[in-house]
Amino acid sequence: MSSTCNPARPAGAGSTPPGRRMSAKTYHHGNLRVVLLATARDLLEEQGIAALGLRAITRRAGVSATAAIPHFGSLSGLLSVLAAAGFDELAEALAPVLAQGAAAAGLAYVRFALRNPGLFTLMFRSDAIDRAVPALAAASARTSAMLTRLLGTMPGPQGARTRAGMRAAQWGRVHGLAVLAIDGMLDALLAAEGEDLSLDALVADALR
């Protein structure tokens, strides 16, 4: 078959040949690494983190239970690479609004979390992922740097005196809103307050 892909890192753009047969062959099906990540992500958003097992992922991908080991070493290795992709996507979501100020960027942050609740949760589950995995460390550092730059652009209506305090306050608010929103706590707050707002509008208001 001329449709053979290079093992892991094709130096250039991996050309996708027409009529790619995903699981026709038993061995060496070519892009299992990518398929496993996509499968894991689907499973994550469909059924939550608790369902993200090595066997569940491989079963859905149609391969044997241990097929992920050569690619990721372990479950936490796979989850770490998935989390790394999440950090990269978050950075991508933040980049275009960087110039529009912190409120817009904060809103983009929370919206990313709400659009990918499972992935976002996974990104901060330090007992499920391994920060020593190079891809994760790199992606996390990239996103952190962008966040720091972002928080630096904030005007300071806050009462914090130190620069670190100001940034912590801003990041805390944004991250806390994301976490609370995913957990359903903000819906509860809206209900308790009797306010007639969408979740998005609430977050936007809280970030003013």
Place this chain on the structure above:
Amino acid sequence: MSSTCNPARPAGAGSTPPGRRMSAKTYHHGNLRVVLLATARDLLEEQGIAALGLRAITRRAGVSATAAIPHFGSLSGLLSVLAAAGFDELAEALAPVLAQGAAAAGLAYVRFALRNPGLFTLMFRSDAIDRAVPALAAASARTSAMLTRLLGTMPGPQGARTRAGMRAAQWGRVHGLAVLAIDGMLDALLAAEGEDLSLDALVADALR
């Protein structure tokens, strides 16, 4: 050698074993429910959430692997009761500073989280606990009510227009600071910023 479960089996001889343990008797030792919760909590703060298994808890408590079932029904039942205790303790920690304003209460919130990182994390792990457990639902509601009252006392230097937006902003900031602090992100921020502050001072500043 560490695999043997129970050194002192009754074995039908004298009904009083020489080495009298905490509660002595093999069956009906009286306060196993409390002991299991305490053991689980120790294990939680010592080794993290990942180590909190039914078998690990009962092994450390010196009882059989299924001894927790009559009391809690399942692992998530046990963890839910533990989380309920956490919510109650959080409310207790917040009560005395309620009159001192939101900054003081926010600081108490974060300090509670930093003093009990495992427990605090567990309280918001919705895939490990079961919010339908009555004790948890009650404790969570109590603490939520106190939080809402607390957030209501805030002065509003924030830009939010709606009451819910203001409260979400405040709660988000406090909760986000707690989560980020536990995850070590605030230490990283301090290091990146080159600021010479304690974590506690940073949080206090961020809450001004």
Place this chain on the structure above:
DNA sequence: GGTTTAAACTTAACAGTGTTAAGAATGATC
């Protein structure tokens, strides 16, 4: 007091998990 009943706790077993080890199949390289 003696008997019955209900609960706590036990072992044994089941289905599931992540991981390891060894072998089969294949693409790449000399």
Place this chain on the structure above:
DNA sequence: GATCATTCTTAACACTGTTAAGTTTAAACC
């Protein structure tokens, strides 16, 4: 075309939460 290194397979191991059935004990009832 032969060799080699991967990729993927099956089989097995140690572990998990949970269920079922049996044993021990405390309490309740006559």
